[in-house]
Amino acid sequence: MLTCPDGHLSAATDYCDVCGAALSSGAAPVPPAAAPLPCPACGAPISARFCEVCGHDSALPAPGRAAEPVAGRADLTAVLPESVAPTVEFGKSEQDSAAGESVWVATVAADHDLYQRMLARKGPDAERVEFPGFYPERRIPLRGNDFLVGKRSVSQGVLPDIDLGIAPVDIGVSRSHARIHVDRDVLTVTDLGSTNGTSINGVDDLIPPGTPVPLHSGDRIHVGGWTTITVTLEPV
Known part of the structure; x- marks a missing residue:
């Protein structure tokens, strides 16, 4: 093949196949491509x-x-x-750590058995508390250390991490009812002087206010007239 004055490659030897320009007889052929190395x-x-x-x-x-x-x-x-x-490496220690990670989860639910026990012992709000017809469970991961349990009040500056003021509301729950503290795999609950108190695992005896009580995975925290919070340690 030859190269025309405008640089086009042409198979013809008289006129360029691309632009039609005349090709001189002295046009240099295109050198063959070098062999790959x-x-x-x-x-x-x-x-x-x-x-x-x-x-x-x-x-x-x-x-x-x-x-x-x-x-x-x-x-x-x-x-x-x-x-x-x-190189694609995943450190064994990182894998083992990720596989071994876990987090506490608080599951909030309406507990009819708790409601019946509250009526039987005639709690402070027994005459006013009503059990909800529908209350979907809520799962709240406890990522951190301290979690306030109560009912939200912007005017009082109370912003619970576990807000039990979402309808339908358990009126037996105090604004600042209890506090859950997490320290790695150790979890405690402290009643903050609530009106109806806090109990654990179906026992009617209330835990003493201001005293942290240790909990284990699967334990149930009872607050208000019918609210139960089950805490579980779950893998991430």
Whole structure:
């Protein structure tokens, strides 16, 4: 093939196939493309800077140990030299840590048995408390250390982490009823001097106000007229 004055490649020798310009008899033929060189890392033929097989940068010094050429697509980690093999590592300690992580979860539910016990002992709000017809469970991950249990009051500046003021409201729950404290896998609950008190695991005896009481996964915290909070330690 010849090159016309405008740089087009032409198979014809008299006029350019592209623009029609006259070709001189002295037009120089286009030199054939150079043969691809072998990759210094894996030996595969390359026509650019980076090898399409192993990714080696030909601008870098040749690696000390070359790998065998690869035919077709293969597992590169099995054929690349150590100097250019890709490294994808996940620290074992990080994996083990992630696998072993857990978080406390508070599940809030309406407890009819608690409601009946409250009526039987004639609690302070027994005449006014009504059991809800529908109350969907709420799961609240306890990510942190201290969690206030109560009912939200913007005017009083009370913003509970576990807000029991969401309708339908248990009127037996105080604004600042109790506090849950988390220290890794240890969890405690403290009654904050609430009107109706706080009990645990179906026992009617109230826990003493201001005293942290340790809990275990699966324990139930009873507050108000019918609200039970079950705490569980669950894997992440």
